[in-house]
Amino acid sequence: MAATMKDIARLTGLSLATISKYLNGGHVLPANQQAIDQAIHQLGYTVNSVARSLKTRRSMTIGVLIPHLENVFSTSIISELEDKLHQIGYSTIICDYHHDPALEAEKLGFLTDRQIDGLVMMPLSGCREALAKLKERQIPVVLIDRPVEGLDCDAVLVKNRKASFQAVSRLAEAGHERIAVICGPQGVYTADERLYGYKDALTHYRIKIDEDLIQYGHYDTESGYTLTARLLDRQKPPTAVFVTNHEMTYGAVLAVHERDLLMPDQLSLIGFDHQLLNQVLRPKLAVVMQPLKQIGHTVAELLLNRLTGRDHQCPAQVRYLDAVWQNGGSYGPLS
Amino acid sequence: MAATMKDIARLTGLSLATISKYLNGGHVLPANQQAIDQAIHQLGYTVNSVARSLKTRRSMTIGVLIPHLENVFSTSIISELEDKLHQIGYSTIICDYHHDPALEAEKLGFLTDRQIDGLVMMPLSGCREALAKLKERQIPVVLIDRPVEGLDCDAVLVKNRKASFQAVSRLAEAGHERIAVICGPQGVYTADERLYGYKDALTHYRIKIDEDLIQYGHYDTESGYTLTARLLDRQKPPTAVFVTNHEMTYGAVLAVHERDLLMPDQLSLIGFDHQLLNQVLRPKLAVVMQPLKQIGHTVAELLLNRLTGRDHQCPAQVRYLDAVWQNGGSYGPLS
DNA sequence: ATGAAAGCGCTAACAA
DNA sequence: TTGTTAGCGCTTTCAT
Numbered sequence: 034m035a036a037t038m039k040d041i042a043r044l045t046g047l048s049l050a051t052i053s054k055y056l057n058g059g060h061v062l063p064a065n066q067q068a069i070d071q072a073i074h075q076l077g078y079t080v081n082s083v084a085r086s087l088k089t090r091r092s093m094t095i096g097v098l099i100p101h102l103e104n105v106f107s108t109s110i111i112s113e114l115e116d117k118l119h120q121i122g123y124s125t126i127i128c129d130y131h132h133d134p135a136l137e138a139e140k141l142g143f144l145t146d147r148q149i150d151g152l153v154m155m156p157l158s159g160c161r162e163a164l165a166k167l168k169e170r171q172i173p174v175v176l177i178d179r180p181v182e183g184l185d186c187d188a189v190l191v192k193n194r195k196a197s198f199q200a201v202s203r204l205a206e207a208g209h210e211r212i213a214v215i216c217g218p219q220g221v222y223t224a225d226e227r228l229y230g231y232k233d234a235l236t237h238y239r240i241k242i243d244e245d246l247i248q249y250g251h252y253d254t255e256s257g258y259t260l261t262a263r264l265l266d267r268q269k270p271p272t273a274v275f276v277t278n279h280e281m282t283y284g285a286v287l288a289v290h291e292r293d294l295l296m297p298d299q300l301s302l303i304g305f306d307h308q309l310l311n312q313v314l315r316p317k318l319a320v321v322m323q324p325l326k327q328i329g330h331t332v333a334e335l336l337l338n339r340l341t342g343r344d345h346q347c348p349a350q351v352r353y354l355d356a357v358w359q360n361g362g363s364y365g366p367l368s
Numbered sequence: 369m370a371a372t373m374k375d376i377a378r379l380t381g382l383s384l385a386t387i388s389k390y391l392n393g394g395h396v397l398p399a400n401q402q403a404i405d406q407a408i409h410q411l412g413y414t415v416n417s418v419a420r421s422l423k424t425r426r427s428m429t430i431g432v433l434i435p436h437l438e439n440v441f442s443t444s445i446i447s448e449l450e451d452k453l454h455q456i457g458y459s460t461i462i463c464d465y466h467h468d469p470a471l472e473a474e475k476l477g478f479l480t481d482r483q484i485d486g487l488v489m490m491p492l493s494g495c496r497e498a499l500a501k502l503k504e505r506q507i508p509v510v511l512i513d514r515p516v517e518g519l520d521c522d523a524v525l526v527k528n529r530k531a532s533f534q535a536v537s538r539l540a541e542a543g544h545e546r547i548a549v550i551c552g553p554q555g556v557y558t559a560d561e562r563l564y565g566y567k568d569a570l571t572h573y574r575i576k577i578d579e580d581l582i583q584y585g586h587y588d589t590e591s592g593y594t595l596t597a598r599l600l601d602r603q604k605p606p607t608a609v610f611v612t613n614h615e616m617t618y619g620a621v622l623a624v625h626e627r628d629l630l631m632p633d634q635l636s637l638i639g640f641d642h643q644l645l646n647q648v649l650r651p652k653l654a655v656v657m658q659p660l661k662q663i664g665h666t667v668a669e670l671l672l673n674r675l676t677g678r679d680h681q682c683p684a685q686v687r688y689l690d691a692v693w694q695n696g697g698s699y700g701p702l703s
Numbered sequence: 704a705t706g707a708a709a710g711c712g713c714t715a716a717c718a719a
Numbered sequence: 720t721t722g723t724t725a726g727c728g729c730t731t732t733c734a735t
Contacts, residue, residue, distance in 0.1 A: 035505060037712055048722045053714055062720070077501065083421045083483045084712035087727050092418055094461075102447040103440060112437040112464050119463070119475065124482060126429075126459045129447050140454065147459060148418045166412065170370060254647060286648040310645060312589060313621040372728055383706045388730055397704065419728035422711050 036076035044072040056080065086148065094124045095336065096144035098137065098154040102129040105309060106279060106325065107155065110177065113329025114153065121337070123150070134158035151336050156181050173339035175332050179222035185349045187339070189331045193223050196321045196356035197230025197277065198237075200303045203319075204273040205238035208367035209301060213246040213271035215260050215281050224252070227277040246271055250281050257284025265292055265300070272367055273301035282307050286314065297365030304363075316362030324354050371411035379407040391415065421483070429459045430671065431479035433472065433489040437464040441614060441641060441660065442490065445512065448664025449488065456672070458485070469493035486671050491516050508674035510667050514557035520684045522674070524666045528558050531656045531691035532565025532612065533572075535638045538654075539608040540573035543702035544636060548581040548606035550595050550616050559587070562612040581606055585616050592619025600627055600635070607702055608636035617642050621649065632700030639698075651697030659689050 038052050045052070045068040055061045055069055072078070086092045095118055099107045115125045128144060130136040134157050141160050144152065151173045154164075159181035164174055168186065176188040204212050214231045217224030228247070235242050248264065250256030257276060264271055265288060276282045282304035294300045296316055307320040331352050373387050380387070380403040390396045390404050407413070421427045430453055434442040450460045463479060465471040469492050476495050479487065486508045489499075494516035499509055503521065511523040539547050549566045552559030563582070570577050583599065585591030592611060599606055600623060611617045617639035629635045631651055642655040666687050673682075 039712080049713080050715080050723075051721055054721085057714080060720075065721090079477075079481050081422075081483060081712055082481050083418055083427055084727090085714075086418045087416075087422050087729085088712080088714045090727070102443045102450065104443075105438060108437045108439075108443055112466075115437065115462065115464055116466070119478065124461045124463075124478070127450065127462050128454070128459075129450055131447075131451070142414075143454070143459070146414050146417050148416060283644070283647050290648060290650045309618070310648065312618050313625060313645065313649070315625045374728080384729080385707080385731080386705055389705085392730080395704075400704085416728055419711090420730075422713090423728080423730045425711075 035081070036078040037081065038078075040076050041069060041072045041078060044076070045069055091150055092148040093122055094126055094147065094149050096147065096149035096152045096154075097125050097127045098140055098144065098152065099127070099129055100132045100155055100157055102127070104279075106178075106306060106323070109325035110329040110332070113326050114333050117330065117333035118336075130157070132157065138163065151175070151340055153177065153332055153336065155179075159184070173336055175335050177328060177332060180351070187335050187349050188351045189328050189335065190351060190353050191223075191323045191328070192353050192355055193226035194230040194233065196358075197227040197275070198233045199230075199358060200319075200321050201231050201234035201275055202237065204275065204301060204303065204364060205234055205240060207273075207301065207365060209273040210240050210367075211243075211246065211269070211271040212240070212273045212275065213248065213264050215248050215250050215257060215274065215276045215285060217250060217252045217278060217281075219249055221252075224249075224277065231275060252278050252280055254280045254284040254287075257281025258288050259284070261285040261288040262291075265289070265294070270300075273303075273364065275303045277305050279304075279306040281305075282318070282320070283310065286310070286318065296363040298368055301364035301367075308359075311359070311361065314363075317360075318363045319361035320359050322357045322359050324357055327354055370416070371413040372416065373413075375411050376404060376407045376413060379411070380404055426485055427483040428457055429461055429482065429484050430486045430488060431482065431484035432460050432462045433475055433479065433487065434462070434464055435467045435472075435490055435492055437462070439614075440644060441513075441658070444660035445664040445667070448661050449668050452665065452668035453671075465492070467492065473498065486510070486675055488512065488667055488671065490514070494519070508671055510670050512663060512667060515686070522670050522684050523686045524663050524670065525686060525688050526558075526658050526663070527688050527690055528561035529565040529568065531693075532562040532610070533568045534565075534693060535654075535656050536566050536569035536610055537572065539610065539636060539638065539699060540569060540575060542608075542636065542700060544608040545575050545702075546578075546581065546604075546606040547575070547608045547610065548583065548599050550583050550585050550592060550609065550611045550620060552585060552587045552613060552616075554584055556587075559584075559612065566610060587613050587615055589615045589619040589622075592616025593623050594619070596620040596623040597626075600624070600629070605635075608638075608699065610638045612640050614639075614641035616640075617653070617655070618645065621645070621653065631698040633703055636699035636702075643694075646694070646696065649698075652695075653698045654696035655694050657692045657694050659692055662689055 038049050041052050042049050047065055051061055118125055128140040130140050137157050138160050141163050153175050155177045161181050161184050164184055167174055174186050176186055180188050216228045232242055248260040250260050276285045296302055304318045304320040306323055307318050311318050373384050376387050377384050382400055386396055453460055463475040465475050472492050473495050476498050488510050490512045496516050496519050499519055502509055509521050511521055515523050551563045567577055583595040585595050611620045631637055639653045639655040641658055642653050646653050
């Protein structure tokens with residue numbers, strides 16, 4: 034049996050209240066302080082935070098719900114977030130829903146039962162109803178990556194459209210006119226935004242939008258590979274390809290390698306979020322990088338503002354962060 | 369205010385005991401069942417698992433303590449583990465200690481306070497005392513990757529020495545004699561084991577062990593790069609290099625690329641745990657892969673055996689798993 | 704099958 | 720500064 038405050042009380046002759054107060058940073062007489070410390074040490078006492086939570090009605094726990102844990106995008110954000118939250122005493126319960134909307138809903142319920150004080154979520158289906166209920170119960174929710182339609186909620190988003198515009202603009206300025214894009218699934222927020230950015234750039238540079246050069250993938254390596262391969266094997270392949278997420282960029286690079294194409298001479302390629310891989314690729318890939326650490330940081334900030342009551346009843350806040358352009362030799366002037 | 373069982377009691381006229389029993393799968397009259405279900409729905413009731421935990425003395429929570437969350441090695445294991453545990457009602461609180469022994473100890477204390485029912489840990493310093501105390505309190509602990517000296521504890525380990533032996537054997541059989549190894553820090557369990565395997569192989573093939581060809585890194589990309597570069601820039605460079613972890617393999621590949629060396633003609637290279645990267649590298653790297661999913665699975669199994677009391681008082685169990693050899697064109701006969 | 708009641712370990716009035 | 724006490728929401732005997 035683990036020791037409780039009662040045991041300390043018995044050992045020191047003090048009351049529970051005094052001990053509780055001391056444990057929570059209150060002032061007690063030096064003599065008592067010593068006695069308590071001594072008893073704590075002797076008993077190996079540690080607070081039972083379950084009991085504390087029941088009483089204070091704060092679990093000091095934040096739920097984190099993400100599509101998949103094996104993903105630098107998520108883990109980099111979460112690592113930062115976990116650290117910031119830990120610093121002020123919060124635990125993070127992480128749930129991975131394996132890209133499955135049913136699991137998403139199920140695990141959200143699971144977290145809710147756990148009396149989380151706040152939720153950070155990268156939505157897929159979104160679970161609008163459930164999230165709305167959480168917010169009604171004053172439990173702050175912060176979304177990452179994409180908003181949930183019909184839900185007015187704090188969120189940290191990346192300026193996808195702008196980032197996409199800038200990447201494609203570079204290709205256009207390098208003289209490319211047959212610029213293909215490998216997008217994510219239609220209807221997915223980030224995919225739509227990134228496609229808009231692509232179209233914005235073409236329009237801006239007066240390049241005709243050719244639907245044949247717009248390929249819709251599933252944000253996975255497989256489709257990045259297949260779609261790029263299909264583009265490259267055409268009679269008249271594009272001279273440049275812009276790939277709009279991390280996994281698909283893997284696939285695209287694979288297809289390019291397989292065809293022994295030299296970048297940028299035979300093909301210009303711009304990827305997305307490719308920091309790790311980029312350490313070993315030659316030439317280095319030019320990529321649009323999402324500011325992962327900053328996202329984690331901002332999420333923590335938003336959450337804390339709510340938790341500490343500072344932003345108690347403010348309207349939902351959405352923070353838009355800029356992506357970072359990382360240069361590389363994988364794109365260049367049309368030869 | 370969230371609804372409680374009391375509210376259901378009031379609404380249905382039943383007692384708390386009856387409701388509790390029903391909620392926990394007990395039998396009640398059909399009429400009462402209906403009434404309760406209806407009340408639950410109407411009130412939007414969900415159990416308060418904090419209160420439940422206080423009463424049952426089981427938090428249904430497993431602590432997970434790892435060196436770093438941005439690491440496929442950890443996340444792949446954890447993703448599997450989280451899933452298995454979730455299926456039987458457990459949450460996982462994940463803590464990342466950023467390779468810092470001070471944080472490791474601190475976060476272990478944090479998890480202990482949280483009344484975790486079990487702990488999964490990839491140790492650095494190990495915190496032997498603290499872990500021993502946990503075990504005294506009958507809280508099962510499962511170690512991953514490396515044991516903690518002087519602590520008799522369940523663990524899931526990889527047969528590092530054997531894997532290393534096999535990899536180096538392939539190089540020897542291909543005719544290489546100047547085989548270098550990039551190891552981890554001396555004294556680190558996995559590093560020592562992998563180095564033993566290397567030496568085993570050389571001895572087995574009657575190749576003289578040359579200390580100059582044994583380079584000690586820090587298991588990070590930087591040292592993989594630097595040490596490989598240093599080896600390759602020698603007057604008489606090795607003809608083959610075996611790199612013994614994931615990060616260092618990144619670095620090594622980078623160094624090879626930078627020198628425009630062709631694999632396997634100008635250099636044979638065998639890496640470690642390089643699944644992701646390998647999708648885009650050409651030639652594909654030959655690598656030793658640790659069976660991550662299987663580790664996660666085995667950890668869950670060990671943990672559950674303890675939690676369900678099946679292995680209540682069994683002696684510590686250590687499971688040794690085989691690494692997987694993944695072929696690739698990065699090594700070949702000495703030319 | 705159902706109910707009454709005690710209590711898990713802690714905090715927070717309130718009183719002294 | 721310290722102590723007394725009620726009670727957070729739930730489970731679990733023990734009666735009924």
